[in-house]
Amino acid sequence: MDFTLSKEHEMARSLFREFAQKEVKPLAIEVDETEEFPKETTRKMQKQGFMGIPVPKEYGGQGCDTLTYAMCVEELSKVCATTGVIVSAHTSLCAEPIKKFGTPAQKEKYLVPLANGEKLGAFGLTEPNAGTDASGQQTKAVLNGDHYILNGSKIFITNGKEADIYIVFAMTDKSKGTRGISAFIVEKDYPGFSFGTKEKKMGIRGSSTYELIFTDCIVPKENLLGDEGKGFGIAMQTLDGGRIGIAAQALGIAAGALEATIAYVKERKQFGKPISAFQNTQFQIADMATKVDAARMLVYRAAIAKDTQKKFSVEAAMAKLYASEVAMEVTTKAVQLHGGYGYTREYEVERMMRDAKITEIYEGTSEVQRMVISASLL
Amino acid sequence: MKIIVCVKQVPDTNEVKINPVTGTLIREGVPSIMNPDDKAGLEAALAIKEETGAEVTVISMGPAQADIMLREAMAMGADHAYLISDRAFGGADTLATSSTIAAAIKDLEYDLIITGRQAIDGDTAQVGPQIAEHLGIPNVSYAEDIKVEGNALIVKRQYEDRYHMVKVQMPCLVTALGEMNKPRYMTPGGIFDAFREKQVTILTRKDLDIEDKVIGLKGSPTKVAQSWPISVKPAGTKATDLDPQEAAEAIVEKLKEKFIF
Numbered sequence: 001m002d003f004t005l006s007k008e009h010e011m012a013r014s015l016f017r018e019f020a021q022k023e024v025k026p027l028a029i030e031v032d033e034t035e036e037f038p039k040e041t042t043r044k045m046q047k048q049g050f051m052g053i054p055v056p057k058e059y060g061g062q063g064c065d066t067l068t069y070a071m072c073v074e075e076l077s078k079v080c081a082t083t084g085v086i087v088s089a090h091t092s093l094c095a096e097p098i099k100k101f102g103t104p105a106q107k108e109k110y111l112v113p114l115a116n117g118e119k120l121g122a123f124g125l126t127e128p129n130a131g132t133d134a135s136g137q138q139t140k141a142v143l144n145g146d147h148y149i150l151n152g153s154k155i156f157i158t159n160g161k162e163a164d165i166y167i168v169f170a171m172t173d174k175s176k177g178t179r180g181i182s183a184f185i186v187e188k189d190y191p192g193f194s195f196g197t198k199e200k201k202m203g204i205r206g207s208s209t210y211e212l213i214f215t216d217c218i219v220p221k222e223n224l225l226g227d228e229g230k231g232f233g234i235a236m237q238t239l240d241g242g243r244i245g246i247a248a249q250a251l252g253i254a255a256g257a258l259e260a261t262i263a264y265v266k267e268r269k270q271f272g273k274p275i276s277a278f279q280n281t282q283f284q285i286a287d288m289a290t291k292v293d294a295a296r297m298l299v300y301r302a303a304i305a306k307d308t309q310k311k312f313s314v315e316a317a318m319a320k321l322y323a324s325e326v327a328m329e330v331t332t333k334a335v336q337l338h339g340g341y342g343y344t345r346e347y348e349v350e351r352m353m354r355d356a357k358i359t360e361i362y363e364g365t366s367e368v369q370r371m372v373i374s375a376s377l378l
Numbered sequence: 379m380k381i382i383v384c385v386k387q388v389p390d391t392n393e394v395k396i397n398p399v400t401g402t403l404i405r406e407g408v409p410s411i412m413n414p415d416d417k418a419g420l421e422a423a424l425a426i427k428e429e430t431g432a433e434v435t436v437i438s439m440g441p442a443q444a445d446i447m448l449r450e451a452m453a454m455g456a457d458h459a460y461l462i463s464d465r466a467f468g469g470a471d472t473l474a475t476s477s478t479i480a481a482a483i484k485d486l487e488y489d490l491i492i493t494g495r496q497a498i499d500g501d502t503a504q505v506g507p508q509i510a511e512h513l514g515i516p517n518v519s520y521a522e523d524i525k526v527e528g529n530a531l532i533v534k535r536q537y538e539d540r541y542h543m544v545k546v547q548m549p550c551l552v553t554a555l556g557e558m559n560k561p562r563y564m565t566p567g568g569i570f571d572a573f574r575e576k577q578v579t580i581l582t583r584k585d586l587d588i589e590d591k592v593i594g595l596k597g598s599p600t601k602v603a604q605s606w607p608i609s610v611k612p613a614g615t616k617a618t619d620l621d622p623q624e625a626a627e628a629i630v631e632k633l634k635e636k637f638i639f
Contacts (some may be wrong), residue, residue: 007446008573011453049565062567072566306438 003297012068016075019048025079031206032082037162038206041083042120051090055099059107060116065240069302072246074299077252078259081355082206088245089207090114093363094121094167097238098185099224102352110165110185110368115172122163123242124154124186124212125235131366134169134235135178140212141170144223148172148184150214153196156362160210161195165189167238168212170232177279181231185223189266192217203354242363244306247299247319249329250359254292257334257352261285264338264347275337283357284337288330295323314376321369324359331356379432379526381423382483383456384493384506385416387440387447390499395637396431396606412447415494419554421561422524424455430526435486439467439479445578452572453564454503460486466583469595472500476508477597481588482581490531495520503553510551518544519553550552593618 005013023044027104029354031038045051053069055061069091077084095114098106106202113119131134139152152172157166166186173180197209226234262285265276275281302319331353335342342349360366389408397404412420423434436451438444439462448459461483470478483491491513493506503519510517521533522541532553535542546552583593591597615632617625633639 006573007449008569011446011564011569011573012566014565015569019563048563048569053566057567062565062570064566064570068566068570095540276481 009067009071012064013071013075016050017078017222018052018288019045020075020079020083024083026255028080028082028348029345030352031080031088032346035200035205037208038083038086039162042086042162045083045087046117046120049117050087051117051120052095053091054092055095055111055115060112060114061095062115064246065253065303065304070244070299070303073245073248074252074255074296077249078256079248080206082204084249085158085204085207085246086120088242089123090121090163090248090270091279092242092245093123093158093238094163094165096241097123097183097225097234100237101183101230101234102185103222105222105344106185106225109118114165117259120159120162122157122159122166123238124157124166124168125239126154126156127152128155132365135181135232137169137171137181139168140174140188140308141184141219143172143180143221148219148221149221150184150186150192150217152214154212155196156199157210157212160208160212161198162208166212167225167237170214171227172231176229178232179229180275181235182228183225183231183234184219185225186217186219190217190219201358203351203356216349222377239363240316241306243320244299244302245317245370246317246359246363247295247302247323248303250320250323250356251292251295251299253352253356253359254288254295254323254327254330257331257356258285258288258292260349260352261288261334261337268339279366282336284333288333291326292330295319295326298322313372317364317369317372320364321357321366321373323354324356325366327356327359328353379426379430379489380435380536381426381432381490381492382486382488383420383423383451384479384491384509384529385420385436385438385447386413386497387438387492388413388497388499389413389549403632407589410443410447412438413497413499414556415498415554416559416603417494418556418558419492419494419552420454420456421559422521423490424555424562425559426490426524427455428525432489433459435488436474437462437479437482438469439463439475439482443484448578449569449572449576450564452567452576454562457566457576459576460577460581464580464582466590469598470593471502471598471600472502472508473599474595474597476505476512477588477592478586479505480509480512482585483509485587489548491515491549492524493551493553495553503540506551506553507620513549513551516546516550517553518546518550521552521554522558524552524554525537538587552636567617 019265020196049062052061053064054066057063073084073088114121141148141150168184168186172182192215194213196213199209265281268275302315305315334349335353387410390411393408395404426432427434434456435458436456437460463509496503507517518533520536522536525532530547533544617628
């Protein structure tokens with residue numbers, strides 16, 4: 001068992017870190033305050049190849065692996081969790097299912113521009129009455145000649161209004177339950193596709209979270225992803241991969257809060273000495289660092305498992321469960337160690353604590369992860 | 379078109395400290411980086427590559443760990459890399475270094491050689507022009523911009539209070555200023571290729587057609603007597619908004635404050 005990273009992974013990390021420090025960090029406060037999607041940063045990441053890291057070169061990607069992609073999301077999320085989730089939702093939830101389930105023509109038409117940075121992707125599964133229970137899909141798709149007609153709506157969609165290409169799930173046969181769900185590739189400008197309200201969120205405030213509305217939306221028949229009725233499986237398998245991205249985001253938030261706190265406690269003086277000289281601070285930092293490292297091991301293991309094993313659901317669920325709960329715990333401790341200043345927007349740990357919470361909720365709540373893990377054991 | 383870019387791995391001088399007793403650099407634990415002027419030169423070469431399809435080769439002289447910097451150059455887009463590395467080349471001053479690098483380049487095809495103006499660990503600005511002398515090709519130093527025009531280059535050369543536009547026939551050598559551009563980032567795929575698809579070719583003593591007397595310590599006429607940190611001088615005070623009489627009085631007052639007068 002070897003815990004050392006290869007030279008290429010080390011160098012990739014240094015690239016992501018440099019990019020995050022120079023291009024992302026300076027905008028993090030503004031992105032949070034204004035709730036504006038960081039378009040310019042996204043454009044830079046697209047140009048830089050960050051939107052196609054685990055996609056083969058033949059489809060316009062970088063030809064790297066899932067670990068490299070996870071490290072990218074981690075380093076971006078250390079300084080701005082909004083920027084991290086833009087890459088994660090695009091890569092894991094849109095490019096990945098097309099890579100895995102798409103026809104050669106679909107890959108050529110959609111995966112190539114997603115991976116080479118021309119287009120941004122999103123994923124629409126959640127509905128007002130279909131959250132953790134994704135089987136309760138009410139969006140319908142009816143085949144009509146050479147196209148499907150979609151009706152319904154999706155909520156809480158990351159990259160919502162900014163994306164160009166969407167993976168959308170809809171019922172093609174209600175009587176078959178989950179076996180009646182199908183997946184579609186939907187382009188932004190298809191007739192009958194519009195946007196509803198933008199969510200006002202606690203954290204990751206710059207990510208464009210929108211409602212998608214389909215009113216007699218016309219989707220060409222050839223945009224059916226996988227077979228009709230196989231959508232639920234596609235959604236579940238896609239979310240297995242997505243959890244690695246969110247786990248990496250959570251890891252990044254926790255690691256970023258730890259770094260900020262280490263710097264702060266060495267500078268902040270009380271009772272005539274830096275607060276890092278107090279044993280409480282030292283023990284808190286030790287616990288935080290240990291948990292961040294343990295989270296990193298689980299996230300990297302899941303990333304490697306995705307590329308080397310047939311099934312990686314449990315590894316991904318454990319990584320997401322642990323990393324997201326560590327993110328919440330570490331950012332809360334980080335605010336506590338910053339004292340009153342930590343509660344203000346002057347210090348980034350305040351934002352990090354707000355950003356951390358969503359990682360316990362989206363792409364499968366912590367409770368869902370526990371269901372997945374225990375189901376493999378009992 | 380074939381471009382060779384000379385690059386040097388240097389300690390990141392933003393992180394370097396001087397041993398106050400010996401006056402030498404403390405290099406332990408200091409991260410190594412690609413010399414900034416060289417990186418700008420590489421960026422200039424890669425920009426020409428994008429425009430003309432030129433082939434870009436990077437070459438460095440140094441210890442084995444310079445491999446990582448050459449991989450970085452390939453991850454940015456360089457096609458080939460050479461590392462001149464042998465104990466026999468150790469202890470080289472700028473003259474021995476330029477003789478060695480020129481001997482390696484002599485065997486390669488090139489239209490243009492780009493070096494950085496100077497390295498941040500030595501600041502001599504000598505190696506680039508010396509390579510040009512050894513190879514018998516023209517040299518344009520302090521380039522702020524390079525444009526290809528047929529078989530020639532139009533180089534914008536920085537000068538003290540102006541710049542010169544120099545037209546120079548290739549083959550030639552240009553030394554690049556760090557401020558000429560903003561070097562691109564590596565790409566993730568470029569990094570994987572640099573380690574998995576591309577090679578760093580090592581050139582040792584036996585690979586170079588060069589006399590022993592011009593390499594390494596023996597080929598180095600420079601002797602360093604002592605090195606010491608430069609004492610930092612404050613910016614000073616200007617008394618521009620006072621008339622001459624008042625200004626003189628203000629200066630005398632300052633000198634008295636500091637017990638100089």
